[in-house]
Amino acid sequence: KGVPTVGTVHQRRMDTGKHIRGFADALADVRNKPEVYDLLFAILTPREREEIALRWRLVLLLAAGMTQHAVAAELGVSLCKITRGARELKTGPAGFRKVVARVVSRRTARRQGEK
Numbered sequence: 001k002g003v004p005t006v007g008t009v010h011q012r013r014m015d016t017g018k019h020i021r022g023f024a025d026a027l028a029d030v031r032n033k034p035e036v037y038d039l040l041f042a043i044l045t046p047r048e049r050e051e052i053a054l055r056w057r058l059v060l061l062l063a064a065g066m067t068q069h070a071v072a073a074e075l076g077v078s079l080c081k082i083t084r085g086a087r088e089l090k091t092g093p094a095g096f097r098k099v100v101a102r103v104v105s106r107r108t109a110r111r112q113g114e115k
Helices: 007-030 033-043 046-063 068-076 079-091 095-112
Strands: none
Touching: 007 095, 033 046, 046 068, 046 079, 046 095, 068 079, 079 095
16 A cells, blocks of 8 residues: 555545535434434544534534633633634535524524523
């Protein structure tokens, strides 16, 4: 096998996009939340699950209006990690921003209903 060439690295990146789309298709076909959870739990390592959970938390906190500094302090992470989430909320894919806005809206409505 040896050292990967530029061509093989490029092909792997192209394949990654193809396989991410395939995984997105699989997620879209899931019928209920327990199945989504089981799928993610099975396919991700414990470290990957921790990273995704942290990234999701920071994105939701930012989307709910918390400042980057406050999120960094709350979660105990560097501003560099927070900056990526903030950038995705501003300029990331429309579908991502739409899903985050929907989740934040539902959580806000739920909290207001509890009052």
